[in-house]
Every structure is written in structure tokens, then in C-alpha cells.
Amino acid sequence: MLLSHLAAAALLLSAPQIDVYTMGTGDALFHRFGHAAICTVDDERPERSVCFNYGTTDFGSPPRELGWAFVQGDAPFWVSKWRLDRMLAVYVAEDRTVWRQRLPLTPAQAEAVAAKLEADAAQFDGESPEANYDYHHFQDNCTTRIRDLLDEATEGALSLDSGTSTKRSYREYGEQGLADMPLIPALGQLLVGRAADEEIDAWQAMFLPRYLRSELEQRLAATPELVHARQGPPPVHADTRGSSLPYLLGFVSLPCAPALAGLAWPRASRVCFGIAGALLGLVGLALWALALISQMPELRYNEALLLFWPTDLGVGLMRAEHRRRYALVRVAVLLACGLGLALGVLRQPLALISLAALVPMGLLAWAESRALGPTDPSRG
Structure with missing residues (x-):
């Protein structure tokens, strides 16, 4: 009995x-x-x-x-x-607000936590390709690694009953953090796929440090203590109202402009619609290349x-009847996608972006049908 008490006291110390x-x-x-x-920490x-x-990489590359x-x-x-004092000095110098939770x-x-940390530091020391982990902004980052480690050490204290929806998606959280950089969310609407549009629960939301802090306070009674308060204004705050709409409208107008020109000047319609098709085809080529190259679900499974x-690149090379038929197929698929968006089968925010393809292809089908008429399938 005495030995067990001594062992417990030694462990405590x-x-x-x-x-x-x-x-x-x-x-x-x-x-x-x-x-x-x-x-x-050793007080x-x-x-x-x-x-x-866990968020270390070569940002200077x-x-x-x-x-x-x-x-x-x-x-x-x-x-x-890092030594604790050195780490704090870095973030204070960057004027970042810092909270501590014991x-x-x-x-x-x-x-157990200390042993796991040392083991991870030895395994993932960055000295070789095998000594890294593959970072994922939502699923595997500096915060989720801490979340997972603490959940294991506390026998599920963070994951227990954490399935309540936050009513927000990864995309919404991302756009909130980049509200003053509206071009990036605009690109994200085109490049980032459906995996980013699922409503996430409290466990998943802990990919963000502020949600980890909140859950540690609620579930482990770890009260946040303010160590340093940012002196300057925050990059993004409640009044930040960046809008991606001008960028999205600009994107839509790029292929629509030559298509409208082709409708207005029939003699130049082949060239104008060829330009519109080339613009759409280049976008398609880039998206399909990303989907084939990337291992990230957010880029691979993109509505x-x-x-x-990519086949839109060939619009300017097709004979008139082939252009008409091709445009009709494209319009049918685009309208089906619109129906999918309306019914919730497709969930990405693509309604406005879809006009970049629907308007030029609709105009092309109309222009070619009007020019060909019912009896002239041979015009080039």
C-alpha cells in the first residue's frame, strides 16, 4: 500500500x-x-x-x-x-491574439499526452519525405491533430455527443475567414467541389482553432486565459463585407460577350462562338486536369x-449542323444540372456560374437553328 502511494506521488510530481x-x-x-x-509545461x-x-512546413519554398x-x-x-518563451515571442511579434488553456x-x-507528443515529433521531424504528414486544411491540420490526441487521452471527451450540426459547411467557414479577399472565395466556388458543402458537426468544426478552444472550455472545463491581445485591427471582423459577386459576374461575361457578338453579326458567328467555346473549353480543361491530378476530394469531385x-474547345472547328447538335446537348445537360441544383441533388453554389456555359451554348443553338433552317444541314 505504501509503495503504491509513493508511486502515485512520484507520478503526480x-x-x-x-x-x-x-x-x-x-x-x-x-x-x-x-x-x-x-x-x-514545467512551472x-x-x-x-x-x-x-503540427503546422510546420517550408513556407519559404x-x-x-x-x-x-x-x-x-x-x-x-x-x-x-519550440521553447514556450520563443513561441510566444513569435506570435506576439506577429500581433496575433494568444489564448492559453491549462x-x-x-x-x-x-x-500519455507528453509521450505521444514526443513520439510524433520523432516520427514527423521533416528530415525526409517519410517523416512528414500530408496536410489537409479541413481534415488533417495543426488543430485536428491536437483534437485527436486529446480525445484519445481523455477517452473520447471531445468526440462524445459531438454530432450536432453547426448548420454551416466547410465552404462557409472558409469564405468567412477570407471575407476581405473576395477573389479567393470566387475562385473557390468554381474550383472546390461538393465535399466542402456538407454541413459539418461540432467535431469537424474543431479544424478551426477557435472551435477547439470553445470545446475545450465546454467539455474539459479548460478556461481560456488571454496571454496577448492583438493591438491592430483584425484582418476580418464582423463588419467585413467582401463580395465575390463582381468577380463571378466578370467570369460569366467572358464567354457571353463573344457569344452575343456572334448573334449580332452572323457573318462572324463562327469565329465569335469559337472564341466563346475556347474560353469555356479552357476552363473545362483546367477543372478536369485538377480532378485527375489531385487526391483531394474537394478538387476531384467537383460538380x-x-x-x-474540354470538348468546347472544338466548337469553332465543327460544321454548322454539328455545332447545333452539340449546343443542344450542352444546353440539355446544363438545364438538367439547374434542375439538380433546384432539387438539392447538386449542392455546390453554381447557379450563377452555370450561366457562363448556358448562355453561350443557348445562343449558339438558337443562332445555328435560325441560320440552318429546316432544309440546310450542309452549311459549314
């Missing part, structure tokens, strides 16, 4: 404190959704306090290399270890693939 730090948004693009780190010897950062890795779904990230773990739980076809 040796077990570290576990603190979770969450950082607010910053000015850089990669800072727009916040950050999280987890630390093993008696602060110099031994170490923080583990050429943007095309890192961007290409993100597109392919294999952006290499690893775990870095987790009320048992000594055994704290030891915009139904709207934009």
Missing part, C-alpha cells in the same frame, strides 16, 4: 502540465484561420517547457511548389518543437465538371 495555445488570425493568407499548439523550471507545432503540393493533396507538414488532466493522462467540358 513528475507529470507535466499540458497547455493548449490558440492563436487568432493574422495578416498573411496562411494566418487567416488561426493556429494551435500544445505544450508540456518549476520554465526553461524546460516545450511546445509542439517557391509558392508554385508549395501550391502544387496543396493541389495534389500531399503538402508536407511536420512537427516542430487542461485538467490526470497525471496518467498528462504523461462544375458537369458544366464545363
Whole structure:
């Protein structure tokens, strides 16, 4: 009995404190959704306090290399270890709001967390391609790794009864964080597929540091303590009202303009509709290439693939009757997609974007049907 009490006392004295730090948004693009780190803390010897950062990569690499890795779904990230004072100095220098939450773990739980952190730091040290993990903004990031680790250590305290819907999707959370950069959400409506439009639950929402902080407070009674408050205005706040509409309207107008010109000047219709088809075909080619290259579900399963076809590149090379038939098929498919959107079968926000293909193809079908008439199938 005495030995067991002594062992328990030794464990209590040796077990570290576990603190979770969450950082607010910053000015850089990669800072727009916040950050999280987890630390093993020795209050008696602060110099031994170490923080583990699962969001480490070579941000200094050429943007095309890192961007290409993100597109392919294999952006290499690893775990870095920082002294606590150094980590705090970095985020204070970036003027990021910082919160600390001390987790009320048992000594055994704290030891298990510390051991797992050291094991991950050894496994994912970034020294070789095998020593990285494939980062995913929604599913596997600096915050979800901490969430999963703590959920395991607390025997499901974070995942228990966490299936309640937040009534929002990954896309909506993403657009909120980029409200002052409306071009990026506009591109996202075209490039990011249906996986981003599912309503997510509280567990999934913990991909964002602010939701992890909230759930740790509610489920583990870990009260957030403000360590540093941002001095400047936040990049995105409640009054930010960036709109993607001008960019989307500009995108729609690009193929519509030459199609309208082709309708107005029949003698130049083949050239004008050929230009419209080339623009649509290039969009289709890019989308289909992304879907084939990327391993990310958000890029592979994109409902915009139904709207934009690489075969549109050949519109200007087709004979008139073939153009008419092709345009009628395209219009039929586009109208079916519109019905799918109305019924909720398709769930991406593509109603406005679909006009970029529907209007030119509708005008092409009308123009060719009017020019050919019922008895002239041979015009080129």
C-alpha cells in the first residue's frame, strides 16, 4: 500500500502540465484561420517547457511548389518543437491574439499526452519525405491533430455527443475567414467541389482553432486565459463585407460577350462562338486536369465538371449542323444540372456560374437553328 502511494506521488510530481495555445488570425493568407499548439509545461523550471507545432512546413519554398503540393493533396507538414518563451515571442511579434488553456488532466493522462507528443515529433521531424504528414486544411491540420490526441487521452471527451450540426459547411467557414479577399472565395466556388458543402458537426468544426478552444472550455472545463491581445485591427471582423459577386459576374461575361457578338453579326458567328467555346473549353480543361491530378476530394469531385467540358474547345472547328447538335446537348445537360441544383441533388453554389456555359451554348443553338433552317444541314 505504501509503495503504491509513493508511486502515485512520484507520478503526480513528475507529470507535466499540458497547455493548449490558440492563436487568432493574422495578416498573411496562411494566418487567416488561426493556429494551435500544445505544450508540456514545467512551472518549476520554465526553461524546460516545450511546445509542439503540427503546422510546420517550408513556407519559404517557391509558392508554385508549395501550391502544387496543396493541389495534389500531399503538402508536407511536420512537427516542430519550440521553447514556450520563443513561441510566444513569435506570435506576439506577429500581433496575433494568444489564448492559453491549462487542461485538467490526470497525471496518467498528462504523461500519455507528453509521450505521444514526443513520439510524433520523432516520427514527423521533416528530415525526409517519410517523416512528414500530408496536410489537409479541413481534415488533417495543426488543430485536428491536437483534437485527436486529446480525445484519445481523455477517452473520447471531445468526440462524445459531438454530432450536432453547426448548420454551416466547410465552404462557409472558409469564405468567412477570407471575407476581405473576395477573389479567393470566387475562385473557390468554381474550383472546390461538393465535399466542402456538407454541413459539418461540432467535431469537424474543431479544424478551426477557435472551435477547439470553445470545446475545450465546454467539455474539459479548460478556461481560456488571454496571454496577448492583438493591438491592430483584425484582418476580418464582423463588419467585413467582401463580395465575390463582381468577380463571378466578370467570369460569366467572358464567354457571353463573344457569344452575343456572334448573334449580332452572323457573318462572324463562327469565329465569335469559337472564341466563346475556347474560353469555356479552357476552363473545362483546367477543372478536369485538377480532378485527375489531385487526391483531394474537394478538387476531384467537383460538380462544375458537369458544366464545363474540354470538348468546347472544338466548337469553332465543327460544321454548322454539328455545332447545333452539340449546343443542344450542352444546353440539355446544363438545364438538367439547374434542375439538380433546384432539387438539392447538386449542392455546390453554381447557379450563377452555370450561366457562363448556358448562355453561350443557348445562343449558339438558337443562332445555328435560325441560320440552318429546316432544309440546310450542309452549311459549314
